Amino acid sequence: MALLEIKGLTQRFGGLEAVSDFNVRIEEGSLTGLIGPNGAGKTTIFNLTSGFYQPTEGEIHFGGRDTAGLKPHQITAMGVARTFQNIRLWQDMTVLDNIRVSQHYRMGYSIWDCLLQTRRFLRQEREIDRLAFELLEAMGLKDLAGERPRNLPYGLQRRVEIARAMSVRPKLLLLDEPAAGLNSSDVEGLITLVRWLQREFKITIWMIEHQMKVVMSLCSSMKVIDFGKTIAEGTPEQIQSDPKVISAYLGDENI
Amino acid sequence: MQKHSFKLLLILSAAGLVAASHFQMVDQYITTVIMLMGINIILSTSLNVVNGYMGEFSCGHAGFMCVGAYVSSVLSVMLFTSNRIFGPPLLSADLSLFLFPAVILAGGLAAALTGLIVALPSFKTRGDYLAIITIAANYMIISGIENLDVIGGPRGFQGMKRVVNAMGDRLDIPWMPIWVIVGTVFCVWVIRRFVSATYGKGIIAICQDEVAAEIMSVNTNKMKVAAFMLSSGLAGIAGGLFAHVYGYVNPQSFNILKSTECLVMVYLGGMGSLSGSVLSAVLFTLLIEALRFIIPELNALAHHLHLIPDSYEIGQVWKWVIIPLILILTMQFRSEGLMGHRELSDFFPFLKRFYRMRQAD
Incomplete structure (x- = not known):
C-alpha cells in the first residue's frame, strides 16, 4: 500500500x-x-x-x-x-526553541500542568529537551542551539x-x-x-x-x-x- | 542560596511595605499608589500576553477588568455583608479573610469566560478584526452593566469596604496591600511560567509565523483562545483587586480610556517583555500620580507668565493629551518600547544568577 x-x-x-x-x-x-x-x-x-x-x-x-x-x-x-x-x-526564537515548539503534537500535558509545573509537565519538558538536543546533535547543529535563525547564513x-x-x-x-x-x-x-x-x-x-x-x-x-x-x-x-x-x-x- | 535570593528579596520588600503601611510610616496615599502600581502591573503584563507575545491586537482589556471587578464585588458583598438588595450575608463575615482569594479568582474566572466568548468568533478572522471586536466588547460590557439596576447601573456599586473592614476586624493588618502584592506576584508568576514553557511558546511562534506554527503541529486556534482567556482572566483579577482597593466601582472607570492606559503600558514597556511591562507599569503609575501635582503647577506657571488667557485653566483632562502623546512618541522614536522582546536579564546578565530561567545552553 x-x-x-x-x-x-x-x-x-x-x-x-x-x-x-x-x-x-x-x-x-x-x-x-x-x-x-x-x-x-x-x-x-x-x-x-x-x-x-x-x-x-x-x-x-x-x-x-x-x-x-x-x-x-x-x-x-x-x-x-x-x-x-x-x-x-x-526567526526570533533560538534554534532550540524552534525545535521545542514543534513538539506540540506530542505534548501530553495541559495548560494546568504547565502553570502548576506538575511532575508530568517537568518530565515532558525534559523529554522534549533531550529529543531536541539529540536531533540537533545528529544534524550537526548542536553548537547553534542558542542562536537565532535570523543571524545564521541562508x-x-x-x-x-x-x-x-x-x-x-x-x-x-x-x-x-x-x-x-x-x-x-x-x-x-x-x-x-x-x-x-x-x-x-x-x-x-x-x-x-x-x-x-x-x-x-x-x-x-x-x-x-x-x-x-x-x-x-x-x-x-x-x-x-x-x-x-x-x-x-x-x-x-x-x- | 543565590537561586532563592530573588524570592527572598521579594518577600522582604513586600513585608517591609506591609509593615510600613501598618505602622503608618507611609500615608494612605502612598499605600494606594503602590497598590495601583500592582494592579497596573497585572494589567500590562496580562495584556502583553496577547498584544506582545502573541502579536494580536486586543484593545478592550478594561472590559475584562470590569467583569472581574463586578463579579468579585457582587460576590463578596453578597457573601459577607448584609445588603439592601442581596439581603443578609450568606456566610459569616469572619470567613471573608479566607475566602477573599476565592472571590477574586471567581472574578478572574468570569472574565476568562467572557474572554472565551469574545475570542471564539474573533479568532476566526485575522488582524484588525480582533481590535474592533474587543473595543465593541468593552462597550457592550460597560453598557450591559450600566443597564443592570440591581448592581447600581451607572451609579456604580459599593459595599466592598465593609468586606475589607471585616477582614481587618478579624486581624488588624493592612489586608488590601497584602492581597494586591500576592495577586501581582501570582499573575506575573503565572505568565512567566506560561511563556517559558514549550506550551506557551506556541503563542510566540504564532506571532512570528502563524503558518509555520500551524504546520509544525501547534494547534493555533486552541492556543490563541487559551492565551486570550489567560490574559482576560488575569485582567479580571486586577479588576477584583481594584474594586476592593477603592471599595467602589463604576462602569465608566473601565471604559476605553482605561483600555488605552493598558495599551500605553504594554507598548511603552516593550512587546513580549515581561520585565518591560512591569517596569513600564511602575513608571506609568508614577507619571499619572505626578501629573496630579504637575498640572496645577504648570497651570499656575502659565498664568504667572501670561502664556494662556486668564479665563482658561489647564485642568486634569490634559492627562488625556499626555498619555496618548506618550504612545505616539514611543511609536515614533522607540517603536519596540523600552525593552522590546528582551528581558531585564538580557541587559544585565548578572541578574541571571539570581533567578532560574530556562535558557538554551
Whole structure:
C-alpha cells in the first residue's frame, strides 16, 4: 500500500484551476520529485497535502487514512512534515526553541500542568529537551542551539528548517525547493543530507525542485506538471528527454 | 542560596511595605499608589500576553477588568455583608479573610469566560478584526452593566469596604496591600511560567509565523483562545483587586480610556517583555500620580507668565493629551518600547544568577 495516495485532486481558486485531476502514489521509502515551471501548481499540491487548503475535488489518503477535513496540525501529527520555499523559521526564537515548539503534537500535558509545573509537565519538558538536543546533535547543529535563525547564513537556515521538520518524526517529508537560494557547495551538502535522512530515519521524501542536479541525483521517479496538469512522469532520464517537458520549460520550438 | 535570593528579596520588600503601611510610616496615599502600581502591573503584563507575545491586537482589556471587578464585588458583598438588595450575608463575615482569594479568582474566572466568548468568533478572522471586536466588547460590557439596576447601573456599586473592614476586624493588618502584592506576584508568576514553557511558546511562534506554527503541529486556534482567556482572566483579577482597593466601582472607570492606559503600558514597556511591562507599569503609575501635582503647577506657571488667557485653566483632562502623546512618541522614536522582546536579564546578565530561567545552553 502506498504511503501517500492522491486521487483526482483538483483545486480551483475562483475561476483559476490551479491543480486539475492530479494523481500520485508515493511508496514508502521512495524519493519522488515534482517539477514544473513557475506557477504550475506544485506548491498548491503541497499545501493541499499538508492541509492548508481543502481540495475542491479529489481525495488524499495518508497511510490509508483520508485526510479530508483535518487541520494542518493534525496532519502533521499523523506524520507529514514539510519545509517551505521561502524559509519559514521562527526567526526570533533560538534554534532550540524552534525545535521545542514543534513538539506540540506530542505534548501530553495541559495548560494546568504547565502553570502548576506538575511532575508530568517537568518530565515532558525534559523529554522534549533531550529529543531536541539529540536531533540537533545528529544534524550537526548542536553548537547553534542558542542562536537565532535570523543571524545564521541562508544555507544553515535551510538545514535548521529541515531539522525542525524532522523533529516531528515524520513518515513523509515534503521539501519545497530545498535548494533554492543555495550556493553550489550548500547544494552538495543538501544532497548528502537528504540521502542521509532517508537512510538514517527510513523516511519517505517528496520534493519540489528545479535544480536538475539535485533531482537527478536524488529522485528515483518524478512527475512534471504544467498549468495544474500532469504532463509527464517517469525516471529522471525519461523526463529529461521528454519533448513535452522541454516545451513546457523552454517554450515550443515552432513559435 | 543565590537561586532563592530573588524570592527572598521579594518577600522582604513586600513585608517591609506591609509593615510600613501598618505602622503608618507611609500615608494612605502612598499605600494606594503602590497598590495601583500592582494592579497596573497585572494589567500590562496580562495584556502583553496577547498584544506582545502573541502579536494580536486586543484593545478592550478594561472590559475584562470590569467583569472581574463586578463579579468579585457582587460576590463578596453578597457573601459577607448584609445588603439592601442581596439581603443578609450568606456566610459569616469572619470567613471573608479566607475566602477573599476565592472571590477574586471567581472574578478572574468570569472574565476568562467572557474572554472565551469574545475570542471564539474573533479568532476566526485575522488582524484588525480582533481590535474592533474587543473595543465593541468593552462597550457592550460597560453598557450591559450600566443597564443592570440591581448592581447600581451607572451609579456604580459599593459595599466592598465593609468586606475589607471585616477582614481587618478579624486581624488588624493592612489586608488590601497584602492581597494586591500576592495577586501581582501570582499573575506575573503565572505568565512567566506560561511563556517559558514549550506550551506557551506556541503563542510566540504564532506571532512570528502563524503558518509555520500551524504546520509544525501547534494547534493555533486552541492556543490563541487559551492565551486570550489567560490574559482576560488575569485582567479580571486586577479588576477584583481594584474594586476592593477603592471599595467602589463604576462602569465608566473601565471604559476605553482605561483600555488605552493598558495599551500605553504594554507598548511603552516593550512587546513580549515581561520585565518591560512591569517596569513600564511602575513608571506609568508614577507619571499619572505626578501629573496630579504637575498640572496645577504648570497651570499656575502659565498664568504667572501670561502664556494662556486668564479665563482658561489647564485642568486634569490634559492627562488625556499626555498619555496618548506618550504612545505616539514611543511609536515614533522607540517603536519596540523600552525593552522590546528582551528581558531585564538580557541587559544585565548578572541578574541571571539570581533567578532560574530556562535558557538554551
